[in-house]
Amino acid sequence: MSERGRLRTAKDLDGLAAEGLRTLYPAQPKVLVGAASCGRAAGAAGVLGAAQEEVARLGLAWRVAETGCIGWCSQEPLLDLWMPGHGRVSYGRVKPADARRIIRAAASGKPDLRQALAWMAGDENPCTAVHTPYTRGSNGWFIGLPEYAELPMFARQARIVLRNSGIIDPTSLEEYAARGGYRALLRALTELQPEDVLREVTLSGLRGRGGAGFPTGEKWRRVREAAGNTKYVICNADEGDPGAYMDRAVLEGDPHSVLEGMAIGAYGMGAREGVIYVRAEYPLAVERLRTAIEQAERVGLLGDDIFGSGFSFRVRIVRGAGAFVCGEETALIASVEGHVGEPRPRPPYPAQQGLWGQPTCINNVETWANVPVIILRGGAWYASVGTERSKGTKVFSLVGNVRNTGLIEVPMGITLGEIVEQIGGGAREGRTIKAVQIGGPSGGCIPAEQFHLPVDYESLVQAGSIMGSGGLVVLDTGNCMVDVARYFLEFLEEESCGKCFPCRVGTQRLREMLSRICAGQGTEADLALLEDLCWVVRETSLCGLGQTAPNPVLTTLRYFRHEYLAHVREHRCPAKVCRELITYFIEPTLCDGCHACVQVCATEAILGEKKAVHRIDNSKCIRCGACLEVCQPKAVQVI
Amino acid sequence: MPRLYINNLSVEVERGTTVLEAARWLGFPVPTLCHADGLAPYGACRLCVVEVQNARGSKLLSACTLPAEDGLVVFTHSERVERARKLLLELYVATCPQSKTIQDLASRYGIRQVRLAPAWEDCIQCGLCVRMCEQQMMAGAIGFAYRGPKRRVARPFDKTSERCRQCGACLYICPVCELRCHGRQAETTLCSGCLNFAPACLDFHDHAMCYLDPCLACELAGPHRQDLLLPGRIGRASSGKDKGELP
Structure with missing residues (x-):
C-alpha cells in the first residue's frame, strides 16, 4: 500500500477506491485463493503457495491474492481466476498441482476447465446498487460453465452481509473502498445528524443477529438517551455455537465492514470508543481485524476528527478466552473488564449500565456489518427485503446431512424447506431428512413437517426454537433425536458458567437423564421429570444460556416423542445410533467373506476365515460402525 | 421515590431498594439461599424469583x-412462582440433602417427594462465604474457580491465603455446613428426622437439634400418628386418654 495522507473528503475516498479497483479488477489476470480458516483447513495455504510459485516461475505480472469465504464449503479449497474481458471462474477442490496446471493453461491462452465450477458474470454490489458486468454478456473463455446466479445454491441467496466476502482481498482497504466501503461513514458524518442515523436504522427494521432479535434502532436509542458522557459500542464476536461460523467468515473476509458499522453506530449513539470481543480461537480473524484497524487508523478512518467532522472513534480488540457464556452480553462485559466471565442479572441493561458502568451498546458481527448498507441505501430499502417483522437477510452455516453444505445468506421469510431442498440440495443418497436443528445449542429441532415455516424471529420462536446466531444443522433418518438433544445438553453443561443453580445443576441432571434414556435405562416417568426440569431451568436461570438450554430437549420431546418412547418403552433406538441399544450382526446370505471387516475391527470381534461367512462376537463388539462402512455387499447390519 | 405494586399492594420505597426488600417489608416471605443483608446481591440461588408483569406478558426475575422501579407490577406467590420454587427446591434437596436449611425450606414448600437421585454435594455455590470474606471480613481469601460442573469455592492455588485470618465467617454463613440434617429417609431423600426417634415425634424430645416446620414425619404419619408413639412413654403432646391406658 502506498503512503497516503489522511482522508478528508469524498474525493480522497474516490482516490482510494480507484486504487482498489485497479487491484480488484486488474488489467492483468488475477488468481484468488479462498483462504479463510475454512479454506485453510482444506489446504488453501498450499494452493496459495503453489499459485505464487507458478506465477513467479512463469515470470507473469499477475496478482495472486487471498480472499475470504464465498460459502461453498463442500468444494474447498477454491481457486478463482480473473481473466480480464472473460470474467471470473471458480475452481473447486483444488490441489497445489491443479493450481499450477490451471495457471499454466491460462498463461498459454488455453483455458483449463477441469474442476471449474461456475462463472461469475459480474459484480452485484448492495452498497452502491450497481451491477458491473465483467464481460459483454458472453462467457468468452468459460463457455459451458454455469453462472453463479444460475446455481441452485446461489440463486436463492441475497448477499448483503457477505457482500465482499470471497470477492475482495480482506487485507486491502482499497478494495473495500472500491466496493463502496466507508461511503456510508462519510455520508453519516458529513450529511446526517446522529438522530438521522438512528432514524434510518430504526426504519430499516434491523434486529439483533446474535439470536434474540432485539430491534437494533431501539437499542441504539436507549444508549443514546442514557445519561452519561462516556458511552461504548461493543462488537460481540464470541461466536461459539458448534458448527456455526458466520461471524468468523465476515471478520476474515471483510473486517472493514464491521469497523465501519461500529463507527457509524458510535456516531449515532455518541460513543467514542469501541471494543471488539473476539474469541482467541479465531487467530486469523484477530489478525485480519488488527490489519484493518491499523489501515483505518493510518488514513484517519478511525481516530480523531474523522473526515474533518470532529467525530472521534477508536477501536480495540479484546480476545476472549474461549467461554461460550461470554457471548452473553453481561458476561462479555465482565470479561472485557477483566473479571470472571459470569453474567449478572438484568436490569440494569448494558444500555443503562454496561462496560465500566457506562451505557454500552452490544451488537454482534453480522448486525454491525449490515449498518453501512442501511446508511448508504436507506432504511426503507433495507426494510423492503424480508418479512413484515423480520427485515433484511440472515447468514446461516448450513451443515449436516445435506448435499451442499456452506455459508449462505438468505432473505428473511424464505422457508426452511427452500433452504434445505433448493440451497442445500436435499437429502443425501438413500436418506430422508427429518429435521433441522436451528439456532445452535439454544435453538431447537424443527421437523420436516414444519419446513413450510418462514425463517423469521417469530415463526421460529413459535415452533419452539430461536433464530439464534445462524447454525443450521440438517438431520436425517440416521440421526437419533434423543442423542442430538443429549449432545447439545452435554455442550451446555460444559459451557454453563455455573453461577446460577438451575443452569449448573439443571443442565447436568438433564444430560444425565438423557444419557440414561440413550442407554435404555429410562422410564416413562423420566419424561415427565424431564419436562419439569426443562421448565424450571428455562424459567429461573439467570441468563440466556440457561433460559434457552432446554430448547433442544423440549423441541425433540414435542416433535419426536415417539423416538423417546421407543427408547424408554421398547429400549430401542429407531435411528440405530444409541450404542447400548443396538447390535451388529453379519447376514450370512450376503457375506462374501472378503475379510475387509476383520481388518478394520479394532477389538477383533469379527470371526471367520477368508472366503467363509464371518460372524460378530457381541461380547467384544464396541459398535463403532467401522465394519458397516467397509462392507461392500452390505452384509453387516444393525438391529 | 418509586412506587411499585407487590401482590396488588401499592408501596413506595426509597430509590435503590430491591424488590426483595420491598416485598419483605410488606411482610411477604420470599425464600432465599444466596441472600444476606450486608452482602451485595448475587442472584444465583434463584429461589427469590418473582413474576414481573410488563406490556409483553410476564417473566420470572430474581x-x-x-x-424497585416506578410502576413495577410484581407477584411474589403466583402459581408460576410457586411451581418454580418447588421444582428448584426439589433440585436443591437432591443436590444437598444434608443441609437442614434446605430441608426446612422444602418442608415448608410442601415438597413430599424427590424424584432425583441424591448427589450428596457439600456446596450449592450460593457464594455467601465468598462475599462474606470479601465484603464483610475484607479478606478476599476465597473465591470461585473453574466453570460449569467443575466450578467450586477455592482458595488461591488451593493453599490457605495469608489473607485468611481463620475468622470462621464463611462457616457461619454457609447454609449447608451450618446445620446438618442427619435424619433423611432413604427413599425420598427428605428429612424425616423424627421418624428415627422413639417415640417418633419431636414433641417428646426436649434436646433434639432438628425441628422441621412443618414436621414432615408427623404429616407422613397422618391419622396414624398415634401409632408412632411408643407405648410406655409419656409426651407433652399426648392426651389424657393415652395416659389412662398406661400400664
Whole structure:
C-alpha cells in the first residue's frame, strides 16, 4: 500500500477506491485463493503457495491474492481466476498441482476447465446498487460453465452481509473502498445528524443477529438517551455455537465492514470508543481485524476528527478466552473488564449500565456489518427485503446431512424447506431428512413437517426454537433425536458458567437423564421429570444460556416423542445410533467373506476365515460402525 | 421515590431498594439461599424469583437483584412462582440433602417427594462465604474457580491465603455446613428426622437439634400418628386418654 495522507473528503475516498479497483479488477489476470480458516483447513495455504510459485516461475505480472469465504464449503479449497474481458471462474477442490496446471493453461491462452465450477458474470454490489458486468454478456473463455446466479445454491441467496466476502482481498482497504466501503461513514458524518442515523436504522427494521432479535434502532436509542458522557459500542464476536461460523467468515473476509458499522453506530449513539470481543480461537480473524484497524487508523478512518467532522472513534480488540457464556452480553462485559466471565442479572441493561458502568451498546458481527448498507441505501430499502417483522437477510452455516453444505445468506421469510431442498440440495443418497436443528445449542429441532415455516424471529420462536446466531444443522433418518438433544445438553453443561443453580445443576441432571434414556435405562416417568426440569431451568436461570438450554430437549420431546418412547418403552433406538441399544450382526446370505471387516475391527470381534461367512462376537463388539462402512455387499447390519 | 405494586399492594420505597426488600417489608416471605443483608446481591440461588408483569406478558426475575422501579407490577406467590420454587427446591434437596436449611425450606414448600437421585454435594455455590470474606471480613481469601460442573469455592492455588485470618465467617454463613440434617429417609431423600426417634415425634424430645416446620414425619404419619408413639412413654403432646391406658 502506498503512503497516503489522511482522508478528508469524498474525493480522497474516490482516490482510494480507484486504487482498489485497479487491484480488484486488474488489467492483468488475477488468481484468488479462498483462504479463510475454512479454506485453510482444506489446504488453501498450499494452493496459495503453489499459485505464487507458478506465477513467479512463469515470470507473469499477475496478482495472486487471498480472499475470504464465498460459502461453498463442500468444494474447498477454491481457486478463482480473473481473466480480464472473460470474467471470473471458480475452481473447486483444488490441489497445489491443479493450481499450477490451471495457471499454466491460462498463461498459454488455453483455458483449463477441469474442476471449474461456475462463472461469475459480474459484480452485484448492495452498497452502491450497481451491477458491473465483467464481460459483454458472453462467457468468452468459460463457455459451458454455469453462472453463479444460475446455481441452485446461489440463486436463492441475497448477499448483503457477505457482500465482499470471497470477492475482495480482506487485507486491502482499497478494495473495500472500491466496493463502496466507508461511503456510508462519510455520508453519516458529513450529511446526517446522529438522530438521522438512528432514524434510518430504526426504519430499516434491523434486529439483533446474535439470536434474540432485539430491534437494533431501539437499542441504539436507549444508549443514546442514557445519561452519561462516556458511552461504548461493543462488537460481540464470541461466536461459539458448534458448527456455526458466520461471524468468523465476515471478520476474515471483510473486517472493514464491521469497523465501519461500529463507527457509524458510535456516531449515532455518541460513543467514542469501541471494543471488539473476539474469541482467541479465531487467530486469523484477530489478525485480519488488527490489519484493518491499523489501515483505518493510518488514513484517519478511525481516530480523531474523522473526515474533518470532529467525530472521534477508536477501536480495540479484546480476545476472549474461549467461554461460550461470554457471548452473553453481561458476561462479555465482565470479561472485557477483566473479571470472571459470569453474567449478572438484568436490569440494569448494558444500555443503562454496561462496560465500566457506562451505557454500552452490544451488537454482534453480522448486525454491525449490515449498518453501512442501511446508511448508504436507506432504511426503507433495507426494510423492503424480508418479512413484515423480520427485515433484511440472515447468514446461516448450513451443515449436516445435506448435499451442499456452506455459508449462505438468505432473505428473511424464505422457508426452511427452500433452504434445505433448493440451497442445500436435499437429502443425501438413500436418506430422508427429518429435521433441522436451528439456532445452535439454544435453538431447537424443527421437523420436516414444519419446513413450510418462514425463517423469521417469530415463526421460529413459535415452533419452539430461536433464530439464534445462524447454525443450521440438517438431520436425517440416521440421526437419533434423543442423542442430538443429549449432545447439545452435554455442550451446555460444559459451557454453563455455573453461577446460577438451575443452569449448573439443571443442565447436568438433564444430560444425565438423557444419557440414561440413550442407554435404555429410562422410564416413562423420566419424561415427565424431564419436562419439569426443562421448565424450571428455562424459567429461573439467570441468563440466556440457561433460559434457552432446554430448547433442544423440549423441541425433540414435542416433535419426536415417539423416538423417546421407543427408547424408554421398547429400549430401542429407531435411528440405530444409541450404542447400548443396538447390535451388529453379519447376514450370512450376503457375506462374501472378503475379510475387509476383520481388518478394520479394532477389538477383533469379527470371526471367520477368508472366503467363509464371518460372524460378530457381541461380547467384544464396541459398535463403532467401522465394519458397516467397509462392507461392500452390505452384509453387516444393525438391529 | 418509586412506587411499585407487590401482590396488588401499592408501596413506595426509597430509590435503590430491591424488590426483595420491598416485598419483605410488606411482610411477604420470599425464600432465599444466596441472600444476606450486608452482602451485595448475587442472584444465583434463584429461589427469590418473582413474576414481573410488563406490556409483553410476564417473566420470572430474581427479586434480590431487581431494583424497585416506578410502576413495577410484581407477584411474589403466583402459581408460576410457586411451581418454580418447588421444582428448584426439589433440585436443591437432591443436590444437598444434608443441609437442614434446605430441608426446612422444602418442608415448608410442601415438597413430599424427590424424584432425583441424591448427589450428596457439600456446596450449592450460593457464594455467601465468598462475599462474606470479601465484603464483610475484607479478606478476599476465597473465591470461585473453574466453570460449569467443575466450578467450586477455592482458595488461591488451593493453599490457605495469608489473607485468611481463620475468622470462621464463611462457616457461619454457609447454609449447608451450618446445620446438618442427619435424619433423611432413604427413599425420598427428605428429612424425616423424627421418624428415627422413639417415640417418633419431636414433641417428646426436649434436646433434639432438628425441628422441621412443618414436621414432615408427623404429616407422613397422618391419622396414624398415634401409632408412632411408643407405648410406655409419656409426651407433652399426648392426651389424657393415652395416659389412662398406661400400664
